[in-house]
Amino acid sequence: MPDRRRVLAGGLAVLASGAAPRLARAASAPAMIMREIEARAGTASLLEDGGPLTDIWGFGGGVPGPVLRVEQGARVRVRLKNSLPQPTTIHWHGIRIDNANDGVAGLTQEAVPPGETFDYDFVAPDAGTFWYHPHNRSWEQLARGLYGTLIVDEPEPPAVDQDLVLNFDDWRLDSAGKLHEESFGSLMDWSHAGRLGNVLTVNGKPFETISVKAGDRLRLRVLNTSNARVLSFRFTDHVPMLIALDGQPVEPAALAGDLILAPGERADVMLDMALAPGAKASIEEVSGQDGLEIARFVYHPSETAREHPLDAPMRLAANPLVRGLELGDALSQDLLMEGGAMGGMAGARMGGEMMDMRALVGRGMAWAFNGVVGMEQTPLLSAARGRTVRIPMINDTGWPHAIHIHGHHFRVLERNGAPVAGEAWKDTVLVAPRERVVVAFVADNPGKWMLHCHMLEHQAAGMGTWFAVA
Ligand code: C2O
Ligand code: CU
Numbered sequence: 098m099p100d101r102r103r104v105l106a107g108g109l110a111v112l113a114s115g116a117a118p119r120l121a122r123a124a125s126a127p128a129m130i131m132r133e134i135e136a137r138a139g140t141a142s143l144l145e146d147g148g149p150l151t152d153i154w155g156f157g158g159g160v161p162g163p164v165l166r167v168e169q170g171a172r173v174r175v176r177l178k179n180s181l182p183q184p185t186t187i188h189w190h191g192i193r194i195d196n197a198n199d200g201v202a203g204l205t206q207e208a209v210p211p212g213e214t215f216d217y218d219f220v221a222p223d224a225g226t227f228w229y230h231p232h233n234r235s236w237e238q239l240a241r242g243l244y245g246t247l248i249v250d251e252p253e254p255p256a257v258d259q260d261l262v263l264n265f266d267d268w269r270l271d272s273a274g275k276l277h278e279e280s281f282g283s284l285m286d287w288s289h290a291g292r293l294g295n296v297l298t299v300n301g302k303p304f305e306t307i308s309v310k311a312g313d314r315l316r317l318r319v320l321n322t323s324n325a326r327v328l329s330f331r332f333t334d335h336v337p338m339l340i341a342l343d344g345q346p347v348e349p350a351a352l353a354g355d356l357i358l359a360p361g362e363r364a365d366v367m368l369d370m371a372l373a374p375g376a377k378a379s380i381e382e383v384s385g386q387d388g389l390e391i392a393r394f395v396y397h398p399s400e401t402a403r404e405h406p407l408d409a410p411m412r413l414a415a416n417p418l419v420r421g422l423e424l425g426d427a428l429s430q431d432l433l434m435e436g437g438a439m440g441g442m443a444g445a446r447m448g449g450e451m452m453d454m455r456a457l458v459g460r461g462m463a464w465a466f467n468g469v470v471g472m473e474q475t476p477l478l479s480a481a482r483g484r485t486v487r488i489p490m491i492n493d494t495g496w497p498h499a500i501h502i503h504g505h506h507f508r509v510l511e512r513n514g515a516p517v518a519g520e521a522w523k524d525t526v527l528v529a530p531r532e533r534v535v536v537a538f539v540a541d542n543p544g545k546w547m548l549h550c551h552m553l554e555h556q557a558a559g560m561g562t563w564f565a566v567a
Contacts, residue, residue, distance in 0.1 A: 139159055183211065265320065315370065333381065472561055506523060
């Protein structure tokens with residue numbers, strides 16, 4: 098396998114809306130969409146423009162799949178057509194959806210067999226940046242390229258010159274640029290950090306060049322769709338303002354330090370192009386030893402969009418979440434994470450049977466929540482509708498985990514006993530080794546919902562459970 102490498106862009110890839118800056122209101126998002134999305138094999142130039150093609154699986158045959166864009170409150174009707182050799186589904190990550198459309202194989206629907214279709218039909222209650230991906234053999238199907246961005250527009254989006262998606266993925270390719278298939282299911286990955294790749298892409302390409310004018314304001318929707326890699330972004334010479342996390346608005350604030358996104362997480366940032374005409378600046382991914390330049394802002398050599406930075410507000414209107422946590426009366430349920438390499442887990446229950454670590458590993462399993470490996474008949478918890486649920490998440494392993502909850506957004510209340518400032522509502526939270534993170538939410542969405550690690554190999558090797566809201 099090649100080292101995680103810097104791949105030079107063979108050509109200038111300009112985003113669709115990049116050429117002609119304008120004060121865009123995303124007024125074009127429809128009140129309803131109806132479309133068919135075919136999951137099928139395709140190819141992509143992951144290494145360099147015009148370079149070797151990689152065989153992928155993609156929605157619409159491409160990677161990422163089509164950007165779906167609707168206005169807040171719109172009805173989304175998507176017919177999934179499965180032309181893959183495996184059963185699949187679509188899960189709408191971060192959408193507080195009605196349960197029957199959540200797309201979880203074995204919990205909310207049967208996986209759609211090859212050659213068949215499934216109709217999703219739901220309303221998108223929250224404006225923001227979301228994504229969609231299969232929820233069947235996710236560890237393989239996402240690694241092969243099955244995912245796409247779902248944008249739900251605010252009725253009054255903040256004024257920007259460009260509204261861009263930066264969808265990042267981490268691929269494991271061999272030296273010929275083919276997907277490293279031999280390591281699918283590798284116990285080494287499953288019991289350690291997950292499937293880490295050696296090639297980083299943005300929007301399915303090795304590099305993105307963003308043409309701007311001095312004075313432009315950009316909204317960037319940044320997504321980490323990697324199987325397992327936590328990504329860290331540095332914006333050189335610019336100060337990004339964070340306006341939303343996981344699709345939910347936050348009080349706009351300058352990013353302190355790098356933008357760190359675990360698998361599944363999203364951030365919306367605003368960026369004022371404050372340099373002079375002709376300038377260049379980068380977005381670097383800095384989680385590795387050497388920073389990797391993955392995108393570049395190229396200022397028009399002479400033109401200026403405006404003399405002074407836009408002073409229009411950046412704040413997004415709040416989404417209709419139920420915020421009133423009643424912590425005094427909460428249903429509190431610990432989530433104890435155990436296992437993995439060097440974790441010292443002696444054994445756990447699987448399929449109702451106690452097994453030692455050796456027996457679990459023999460079944461490809463390595464992790465447990467509360468002493469249970471994978472999904473059981475009984476849920477982690479059952480909450481009456483409207484009840485506040487509080488979950489202390491205790492990472493008693495040597496590895497970070499990105500814990501994702503379906504159907505709800507939660508507040509992060511505490512980290513290692515210290516209260517968390519600000520009021521971000523998240524659907525995925527990174528929990529460091531030995532860390533204890535307390536989250537809470539109002540269980541207002543009836544159904545059967547998954548709670549799992551979004552490091553997809555960890556999920557497959559045991560870190561997945563579910564809870565019920567009645
Ligand atoms: Cu993004 Cu359960 O998934
Ligand atoms: Cu994990």
